[in-house]
Amino acid sequence: MPSFRKALVTGASSGLGRAICEELSARGAEVIACARRGALLETLVRDLEARGGRARAVELDVTSSAAVRETVLRADKDGPLDLVLAGAGVAEHSIQGERRADRTHQLLDVNLAGAVSTIEAGIEVLARRGGTVGVLSSLAGTRGLPGAAAYCASKAAVSTYVEARQVELSGHPVRLVDVQPGFVRTPMTAPNRFPMPFLMDVEAAARRTVDGLEAGHSVVRYPRRLAWPLRAIASSAPRGVWRRLLARKEPDEESPRRG
Template sequence: MRLLGSTVWVVGASSGIGAALARELQARSARVAVSARDGAKLARVAGGTMTVVPVDVTDRAAVREAAGLVEAAVGPPDAVVVCSGLWEQGRPGELDLDSFTKHLDTNVLGMATCIAEVLPGMRERGHGSIVGVASVAGYRGLPGAEAYGACKAAQINLLESLRAGLHGTGVRVQTVCPGFVDTPMTSANTFPMPFIITAGQAARAIADGMAKDRSEIVFPLRMAVLMKAARLVPVGLWARLAAPSGTSKTTTTTKEHA
């Protein structure tokens, strides 16, 4: 993908990876539109140099309207990056259905809704890039991340299925799987976060991957190797390796960007 002069719509750009990526893409001479629920935060990210269209990805009608506003302002997007997301740390071995539903609404249905709004136009034009930000947390199940991990696994599968189905149409699908990134979403985590990187580093990795048309963009390298290797561990052994030590006293924390 040629970033210079391209039009990119970044959804989930009010903070964290999305905000850093919007700035990185603009620095590479892309025309950027940004969306998220918090218009004031978006305005600070945009700094008067990006198109700002607030939207809640869980509202289908609002997403449709936002897609129309973006196209009216900057033209049909050459790429749409969906990185809106919710993370709630749960209690290992428990399942909070309210939390699970919120994760599904934002992370899975929110991503699907955004893609569904831009995909017909991209297919009709015969070009475009759909970039979905999932996570290496979707590679294996981890205690305390039952909802988040399941959603990330669903996102990875969704994007992979679309990639296969769109082969030969001119529409590319790119899956982004970050490891730990220092953002407001991870700031309240109470567990070790190995190989953590800054949002700026994550943004550069994503922009590089977009420019090189990589189907999968996974970073940092050490976390990518670790989690891909974890996929090879037998399921019974993985349950023992991933089990929390001691008694579970994990408190629930919530972070979101959308």
């Protein structure tokens, strides 16, 4: 028996979301793959079906909470979901432009509001019979990093949101899983020109994610070699120490590239 029978994944057209769909399908789950780029989703569906899997593509922009809810409810009505994963996300460099506040709002609309819409729609459909709701947050939410203020804030916020909801859901049949990857080789990190310690292949990251979702852990952090020092040292370093450690040499330069 597969541990998940039917999964809905947002951010499925690319990178980690796509690899997670492949991993879930290989483990026997039917996959509802959601993102905005329908052509990429159709390619994924064909690939999964060619390997004997069952999958369907649904075009979805997660910044519309109504569309997210409708998509999740409809997918569940067609056959019960047991996993909903909020994978859609954008990095700082994909929203460059003149007005920093506007760009930040755009990023938060996807990474925070979009994730919350997906999480809550998942909880709604799984409330009675139980199941798993996951979110792709990030180790980048541990501390604020220069060049990635909006991204780090979005991931810190989503993990804090999940932490609070996990308390509210204790004794509830829905398992809420906060997945915090480190650096993963995907189109999101491809433009990065700074060192990415312990950069992982996307297939390994997908396996770690699905293992964590199956286990139903509250928080899944990987790779351990990065997660552990971040938790032990970075998260407790005083602000002044953190600022001195990461102070940029050219403070006027805009080089927002981070995954």
